[in-house]
Amino acid sequence: MASSFRAAERLGRINPSPSTAAAARVRELKSAGRRILDLTVGEPDFDTPDHVKQAAIAAIQAGETKYTPVNGTPRLREAIRGSLRRTHGIEYSDAELTVGGGGKQVIFLALMATIDAGDEVLIPAPYWVSYPDMVRANEGTPVIVETREAAGYKVTAGELDASITDRTTWLILNSPGNPSGAIYTEAELASLADVLRRHPRVSVLSDEIYSEISFTGAPAPSLAAVAPDLRHRVLVVSGVSKSYAMTGWRLGYAAGDPALIGAINTLQSQTSSCPSSISQAAAAAALEGPQDFIAETVPVYRERRDAAVAGLSRIEGLTPLAPDGAFYLYVDCAGMIGRTTPDGRVLQGDQDVTLYLLDSVGVAVIQGSAYGQSPFFRISFATDLDTITSAVSAIGDAVAALR
Ligand code: PMP
Numbered sequence: 001m002a003s004s005f006r007a008a009e010r011l012g013r014i015n016p017s018p019s020t021a022a023a024a025r026v027r028e029l030k031s032a033g034r035r036i037l038d039l040t041v042g043e044p045d046f047d048t049p050d051h052v053k054q055a056a057i058a059a060i061q062a063g064e065t066k067y068t069p070v071n072g073t074p075r076l077r078e079a080i081r082g083s084l085r086r087t088h089g090i091e092y093s094d095a096e097l098t099v100g101g102g103g104k105q106v107i108f109l110a111l112m113a114t115i116d117a118g119d120e121v122l123i124p125a126p127y128w129v130s131y132p133d134m135v136r137a138n139e140g141t142p143v144i145v146e147t148r149e150a151a152g153y154k155v156t157a158g159e160l161d162a163s164i165t166d167r168t169t170w171l172i173l174n175s176p177g178n179p180s181g182a183i184y185t186e187a188e189l190a191s192l193a194d195v196l197r198r199h200p201r202v203s204v205l206s207d208e209i210y211s212e213i214s215f216t217g218a219p220a221p222s223l224a225a226v227a228p229d230l231r232h233r234v235l236v237v238s239g240v241s242k243s244y245a246m247t248g249w250r251l252g253y254a255a256g257d258p259a260l261i262g263a264i265n266t267l268q269s270q271t272s273s274c275p276s277s278i279s280q281a282a283a284a285a286a287l288e289g290p291q292d293f294i295a296e297t298v299p300v301y302r303e304r305r306d307a308a309v310a311g312l313s314r315i316e317g318l319t320p321l322a323p324d325g326a327f328y329l330y331v332d333c334a335g336m337i338g339r340t341t342p343d344g345r346v347l348q349g350d351q352d353v354t355l356y357l358l359d360s361v362g363v364a365v366i367q368g369s370a371y372g373q374s375p376f377f378r379i380s381f382a383t384d385l386d387t388i389t390s391a392v393s394a395i396g397d398a399v400a401a402l403r
Pocket of ligand 1: 128207238250252
């Protein structure tokens, strides 16, 4: 029977996430028997720490299996408060905190709560794939602000100033950034704060989901801490997915202006009511328990990063920039464009590069265009060192085979 499905206009404005699409393609090839070195994944390869799992089991057994308050259990909010105090030295009250089914959901609800048709959201490129689509889904206009490699892929005060209009509602800052791994220094945040003080209508969505996966020796600084006078204009978004290898638990949180938090809570009360009570118990244990997991995994990520950067730097035509945080490498592949593959195809853009790497040497990466800049590709090093070194050497073979 023919489907009578008719999509809302809203749906026509957005695309499925390209990283999810890449994951599906890798699964397809693997099930067809191909050996694929998968560098697309945006989640830690580590297992969730055991004390976190035990806390979830204990919660189930204690009957913590019912709806919780919309803004999370008091225990989880206390744990979030402690975590933000530890990482940023900021004290948040209860009314300034909320939780949701992942940082992703919290960001979506924050945009839904604040954007009217035509409102502009500044998104420095390269950006996490979901921001523009989330803005469009909520009838806003994403305004992409190009950053430069020379500035470490970070938006400068001048670029920010030049991009603000009467319609600008938000600036999205993501530090450490996906896909660049760039971390804004306190001085860089302070100069952005100077611009923001002159534009009181603009709020900042500070996506700090990778804040503790930092190779600088300290968590990435937050604008909310650097510019305390702007604190109510900064919505800090974070979660347990990345730092504690808890992507499947779906638990994120936000801290900011109580009026905005209240609006997010209203939307949440009409959508999911609250995130899973069991995940909340697990997240509380992650945030308030021993922090050894982060201390142990960050050096492992750093070792992988160093191996990948060293290997890729030796390949002619590729320019990797060593990231300060997160677990991605954004590789400039301009040197591959215009060259010809052994079967006679000319590589026109990073989509071609990605397909060539997959077909010729079985290495899966994501094309830079998905993140708003070309020609690049993104490598995730949230996978074991063997896979990374084999993949880097296979990429070297693929590049060497070009004419
Ligand atoms: N922000 C960024 C930059 C991300 O890369 C991700 C995950 N890919 C998220 C937010 C969302 O993470 P989660 O919903 O699992 O908390």
